[in-house]
Amino acid sequence: MNLYADLCELLRVDQVTQNDAERMRHGQDESYHRPQLPDVVVFPESTDDVVAVLRYANDRRTPVVPFAVGSSLEGHVIPVRGGISLDMMRMNKIREIRRDDFLVCVEPGVCKEQLNAALKRYGLFFSVDPGADASMGGMAATNASGTTTVRYGVMRDQVRALEVALPDGRVIHTGSLxxxxxxxxHLNGLFVGSEGTLGVITELWLRVHGLPESVSAARATFSSIAACASTAVAVMGAGIPVARMELIDEPTMRGVNRYRNTSFPEAPTLFFEFHGNASGLQQDVSAVREIAEGEGCASFSVETTEEGRKRLWDSRHVSYPAFRAQFPGKRSLATDVCVPLTEFAAAVSYTRSLLDEAGMIGGIVGHAGDGNFHAQIIVDPDDPQDVGKAHDLTDRLVHYALTSGGTCTGEHGVGLGKRAYQSAEHGSSLELMRSIKQLIDPNNIMNPGKLVGD
Amino acid sequence: MNLYADLCELLRVDQVTQNDAERMRHGQDESYHRPQLPDVVVFPESTDDVVAVLRYANDRRTPVVPFAVGSSLEGHVIPVRGGISLDMMRMNKIREIRRDDFLVCVEPGVCKEQLNAALKRYGLFFSVDPGADASMGGMAATNASGTTTVRYGVMRDQVRALEVALPDGRVIHTGSLxxxxxxxxHLNGLFVGSEGTLGVITELWLRVHGLPESVSAARATFSSIAACASTAVAVMGAGIPVARMELIDEPTMRGVNRYRNTSFPEAPTLFFEFHGNASGLQQDVSAVREIAEGEGCASFSVETTEEGRKRLWDSRHVSYPAFRAQFPGKRSLATDVCVPLTEFAAAVSYTRSLLDEAGMIGGIVGHAGDGNFHAQIIVDPDDPQDVGKAHDLTDRLVHYALTSGGTCTGEHGVGLGKRAYQSAEHGSSLELMRSIKQLIDPNNIMNPGKLVGD
Structure with a gap:
């Protein structure tokens, strides 16, 4: 085939590779989905490069799958039809920081930690925290969220303006500053969450936030997950503007202690963070402590030092790899349902009962203020029965969440793993989504087979 | 014509009228745009009624323009091609209040004050406050916002799920709870702000908020608009979570005093509202006072009583009719640009200089924390020269806002008055918007001639 040669001519030779290791790296993500390799990996360095590749691919009906750090959890970046993996990581410049407008302009390959390091000296931070050090383009593509969403919103809430290269090579600008x-x-809203199926994001203007005057963190342990969940609902009901409120169950805390050699109590735990002015924050912490004690918490400890807070949040952030590390050679499947707040406690309990019934190993962590949680289910990817049981559990949990008015995916996105639920969740809206895909990408070159299917 | 007779057969006779007074009422809004009458006014009472009308209209290529209270400011509801005005006000039931989920389910004709009266006993409130007692369907259609947006977001941020009747009679559900x-x-995002050009919103699930523990208001007067604007920027920069921060200029304050027989200082003024816990709020008020004093404010007064706050906000809410009431027989045109925060002071000064140069009467009010402001320009709708001067001023101001990275309309929407700026603002994105309109409404029956034009 002449795909490689053609692309080498279109760009520079060092922007195109067929190297096996690179193809392997671009054929997988962090999920349990089986890798499938792209034919070629291309490294654009500008919007013009992206446009050149898209025009070429569109003429020849060659699939194009945008790729950045590969931290997606539902197979979004796996090129299931081969073709071109478009690695956006050379477009990683922070183009502009407008401090007093709380805005930054970035290329899609800029990652969270890189951005926050640059923002710190301006007294600013970028709020979306999905755990992984993900790219801005990838986070926009999946409408990522995470621990701080309860206070600062999801990725879509941060996107002010986008430059998008459409499959036919047109470049459009959506939104404003x-x-x-x-x-x-609202085209911003349409492209955010479109998972690379409608075009390639080549520039983002993002909203950032001022570093809060004061920050405090706290940890409360309970005898049951249900008590954690009720506490979370009560905190939201009281209107306390927590910046983070994270649930970690007992098995996950155990994994964290082993992984980090820490000695946190191995009990269902809520982790809190508070942002605000000094006096308001103190009142918030007291109010949360009172609620937690009312729900029978076993311990409530406050971390006021930066070091203590770092240790506390490190244990939340490593919970995913920490839990999996207990089971070498296995992969994990993370469910991601999100339900209305009042359904949260019941949904978490239901999940635990499903795990127990199926005899499967799983840890539960959750963004308790959003009604979003993950059961990280340990699976042997080479054992079809094991994978089947995990899928069966997911099916039942998603069905439960949809019946409760929720969604199959709060933040991980659809990718490959949630396609099967799109019809049940969206009903006749799915038809409209498919016609929008067909309108913008009539040749179905953009990440084919994902999200709305074909 | 048999339109009236057909619709009487399709629905009930008392749901259809050709009465001149009703046609007149449905042929205009609050704007300066010239009324144009619908052929028939129809009052659906259910989604089924809406579907029946849409199917009929789509078969016969009859225009359909959704209508509620008629408070739009850019001619959105004027049936410029005649046809059917679809009055949604009989669909005005609050279907469900889910207190602990902070959610309500409403029909599109439910209005802001009706909703807030019902929510109060649950300790909740609906945050979007555009001034007028607008309907939820209308506010969603224009992505309305207003005084509290700086803290709680725009209408799109409140919409969790929609039921929408498409032009061909299909009914879809977007979003989840x-x-x-x-x-x-993100179909929610697409239909919010679509101004009735893509379908009819027949049900909304909206996010509501807990009434804050404490509320306080303050008023600061300055010697110049520029000092007001710098104060607003500094407050945002300090990260103080003001719930409202409204700018009113001297001519508008004068109008308010005459209209309400009050004696507020007739000077450029910032109105503030603070929501939070008691201690945090006190610290916020002190911090704002310090900033305002640093910018040379002439007076700073705090209103802690509910009555004092009501009087203060009443004067902001009546500012639009109060200013116009000084000029009997005239209409007004309200500009609505929104610019990045750091451009706010310069944009407001530029607007005043444009008014002075043109020798036009105008008052300026603004949502200072959002960079959004309105020049209410007094025009004689029967004097083409006067209207022409107002349009010319708007053209120059919009051009200025777009050059500054802003938008032609922060909250009023496009309707008739901002169509001319869509190409300059959106560039090649407008083509995509038009193709989405064409996809969803191929016969162009939904509010034809608005937003994306034809």
Whole structure:
């Protein structure tokens, strides 16, 4: 085939590779989904490069799958039809920081830690924290969220403006730098969460936030997950503006202690973070402590030092690899349902009962203020029965979440793993989504087979 | 014509009218745009009624323009091609209040004050406050916002799920009741702000908020608009979570005093509201006072009583009719640009200089924390020269806002008045918007001639 040669001519030779290791790296993500290799990996360095590749691919009906750090959890970046893996990581410049407008302009390959390091000296931070050190383009593509969403919103809430290269090579600009707009259809919203199926994001203007005057963290342990969940619902009901409120169950705490050699109590735990002015924050912490004690918490400890807070949040952030590390050679499947707040406690209990019934190993962590949680189920990817049981559990949990008015995916996205639930969740809206895909990408070159299927 | 007779057969006779007074009422809004009458006004009472009308209209290529209270400011509800005005006000039931989920389910004709009266006993409130007692369907259609947006977001941020009747009679459900989702394309976002050009919203699930523990208001007067604007930017920069921060200029304050027989200082003023816990709020008020004093404020007064706060906000809410009431027989045109925060002071000064140069009467009010402001320009709708001067001023101001990275409309929407700016603002994105309109409404029956034009 001449795909490689053609692309070498279109760009520079060092921007195109067929190297097996690179193809392997671009054929997988962090999920349990089986790798499938792209034919070629291309490294664009500008919007023009992206446009050149898209025009070429669109003419020849060659699939194009945008790729960045590969931290997706539902197979989004796996090139299931081969073709081109478009690695955006050379487009990793922070183009502009507008401090007093709380705005930054970045290329899609800029990652969270890189951005926060640059913002710190301006007294700013980027709020979306999905755990992985993900890229801004990838986070926009999946509408990522995470621990701070309860206070600062999801990725879509941070996106002010986008530059997007469409499959036919047109480049459009969506949104503006204004804090709000009622002008035209909300294309920002359409491209955020479209998982690379409608075009390639080549630039983002993102909202950032001022570092809070004071920060405090706390940890409360309970005798049951249900008590954690009720506490979380009560905190939201009291209108306390927690910046983070994270649930970690007992098996996951055990994994964290082994992984990090820490000695946190191995009990169902809520981790809190508070942002605000000094006096307001103190009142918030007291109010949360009172609620937690009312729900029978076994311990409540406050971390005021930066070091203590770092240790506390490190244990939340490593919970995913820490839990899996207990089971060498296995992969894990993470469920991601999100339900209305009042359904959260019941949904978490139901999940634990499903794990127990199926005899499967799983840890539960959750963004308790959003009604979003993950059961990390340990599976042997080479054992079809094991994978089948995990899928069966997911099916039942998603069905439960949809019946409760929730969604199959709160933050991981659809990718490969949630396609089967799109019809049940969206009903006749799915038809409209498919016609929008067909409108923008008539040749189905953009990440084919994902999200809305074919 | 048999439109009236057909619709009487399709629904009930008392749901259809050709009465001149009703046609007149449905042929105009609050704007300066010239009324144009619908052929028939129809009052659906259910989604089925809406579907029946849409199917009929789509078969016969009859325009359909959704209508509620008629408070739009850019001619959105004016049936410029005649046809059917679809009055949604009989669909005005609050279907469900889910207190602990902070969610309500409403029909599109439910209005802001009706909703807040019902929510109060649950300790909740609906945050979007555009001034007028607008309907939820109308506010969603224009992505309305207002005084509290700086803290609680725009209408799009409150919409969790929608039922929408499409032009061909299909009924779709978008979104879910979960706090966040990464499932499928963001159709909620597409229909919010679509101004009735893509379908009819027949049900909304909206996010509501807990009434804050403490509320306080303050008023600061300055010697110049520029000092007001710098104060607003500094407050945002300090990360103080003001719930409202409204700018009113001297001519508007004068109008308010005459209209309400009050005696507020007739000077450029910032109105503040603070929501939070008691101690945090006190610290916020002190911090704002310090900033305002640093910017040379002439007076700073705090209102802690509910009555004092009501009087203060009443004067902001009546500012629009109060200013116009000084000029009997005239209409007004309200500009609505929104710019990045750091451009706010310069944009407001530029607007005043444009008014002075043109020798036009105008008052300026603004949502200072969002960079959004309105020049209310007094025009004689029967004097083409006057209207022409107002349009010319708007053109120059919009051009200025777009050059500053802003938008032609922060909250009023496009309707008729901002169509001319869509190409300049959106560039090649407008083509995509038009193709989405064409995809969903191929016969162009839904509010034809608005937003994306034809």
């Amino acid at each position: 204004a804090a709000k707009s009622s002008s035209g259809y | 979960a706090a966040k989702s990464s499932s499928g394309y």
